[in-house]
Amino acid sequence: MADGVLSPGVNLEASQAIAAIQALRSSMKRVLDCLKDGMRNKETLEGCEKGFVAAFQESLHSVSRDLGELECLSSLVGELSKNRPLHSSGLLSLEPVQDKRSLYSELLQAYKRANKLQYHAGLAAGLLSQQSLRRSANQVGVSAKRRPKAQATTLISPPQYVDDVISRIDRMFPERTIQLSRPNGTMLLVTLGKVLKAIVVMRSLFIDPTIVKGYNENVYTEDGKLDIWSKSNYQVFQKVMDHATTALLPCQLPWMPDVVVRSFMTWLRSYIKLFQAPCQRCRKFLQDGLPPVWRHFQTLEAFHGTCRQ
Incomplete structure (x- = not known):
C-alpha cells in the first residue's frame, strides 16, 4: 500500500483509508509509549515534567490529525455491497427480472439460519446426552429373561370398551345402523x-x-363374510370411498381414539343427503354427471371436486 501498489478489487479511496488507519495506529502507539516511559531519562524534575507534557501533547495532536484524515477518507469510500457474490450463486443477483433480484439475499439469509440451527442443534444434543434417562440393562439381581417387556397398552382397548363406544355412536342418529362383527x-x-x-x-x-x-x-362374499376387497361398481361411491380415506388423515388422536371414531362417523353420516344437497359454491346438483361428493371436514358442507376450496 505504501508503494502505491493496489490489490485487485481495491479502489484508491479504500487504499488511502487503509494507510490512514495504519498511521492512526502508529500515533496511538506513540501515545501509549509516552505514557509507559513517563518522566524517565530526564536530568531534573522540572525538565522531566516539561518534556513529558510536550511529548504527550505532540502525540495527542498526531492522533487527532490522523483521526480527522481517516474520517474524511471514510466518507469517500463507497458502501460495500451486502450481496457479495459467493462463487456461481452471485449470478442470481444479476437476474434481469425485477421480482427475482432479491433471490440471492434470501438465499444468504437461509444459509445463515441453517448455520444457526445447526449450532443450536449441536448444543441441544450435548445437553440431552448429559441428561440421559435410559436405564442400564445390567440391573443387579434381575435377569434379562425375567425382565418383563413393555407393552403398548395405550394403543389397545378391551373389546368391551370398543363395543360400548360403538353402541353409543349407533344411538346418535336413528337413520344410521351399525352392525359389529369380529x-x-x-x-x-x-x-x-x-x-x-x-x-x-x-x-x-x-x-x-x-x-x-x-x-x-x-357387501358379502360367497361364504357370508364382509367383502373388504372389491370396490363399488359406481363411480360416485368410489369417490366417496376415496374421500373417506382422506378424512382420516387430519384427525389422528392416539390418546383419544373414541373421539376420532365418533368424528368420522359424524362426517360419514353427512352423506345421508348425497343426492339431495346442492354444491355450496356453484349451487348445482350435478357436475360432470356426479353429485357433490366431497364434504368439508369441519362444516360438513357439500362441494363438487372442482368447487372445493
Whole structure:
C-alpha cells in the first residue's frame, strides 16, 4: 500500500483509508509509549515534567490529525455491497427480472439460519446426552429373561370398551345402523338410510380402510363374510370411498381414539343427503354427471371436486 501498489478489487479511496488507519495506529502507539516511559531519562524534575507534557501533547495532536484524515477518507469510500457474490450463486443477483433480484439475499439469509440451527442443534444434543434417562440393562439381581417387556397398552382397548363406544355412536342418529362383527379384528357395517353401505375395518379403535358401496350392492362374499376387497361398481361411491380415506388423515388422536371414531362417523353420516344437497359454491346438483361428493371436514358442507376450496 505504501508503494502505491493496489490489490485487485481495491479502489484508491479504500487504499488511502487503509494507510490512514495504519498511521492512526502508529500515533496511538506513540501515545501509549509516552505514557509507559513517563518522566524517565530526564536530568531534573522540572525538565522531566516539561518534556513529558510536550511529548504527550505532540502525540495527542498526531492522533487527532490522523483521526480527522481517516474520517474524511471514510466518507469517500463507497458502501460495500451486502450481496457479495459467493462463487456461481452471485449470478442470481444479476437476474434481469425485477421480482427475482432479491433471490440471492434470501438465499444468504437461509444459509445463515441453517448455520444457526445447526449450532443450536449441536448444543441441544450435548445437553440431552448429559441428561440421559435410559436405564442400564445390567440391573443387579434381575435377569434379562425375567425382565418383563413393555407393552403398548395405550394403543389397545378391551373389546368391551370398543363395543360400548360403538353402541353409543349407533344411538346418535336413528337413520344410521351399525352392525359389529369380529372375524379377524373389528369390522363395522354402517348402513346410511337407503343411500350407501360402508364397511369400516378397525384395529381396536383405530380405523384402517373404509369400503363404500351403494345401498343395493352386495357387501358379502360367497361364504357370508364382509367383502373388504372389491370396490363399488359406481363411480360416485368410489369417490366417496376415496374421500373417506382422506378424512382420516387430519384427525389422528392416539390418546383419544373414541373421539376420532365418533368424528368420522359424524362426517360419514353427512352423506345421508348425497343426492339431495346442492354444491355450496356453484349451487348445482350435478357436475360432470356426479353429485357433490366431497364434504368439508369441519362444516360438513357439500362441494363438487372442482368447487372445493
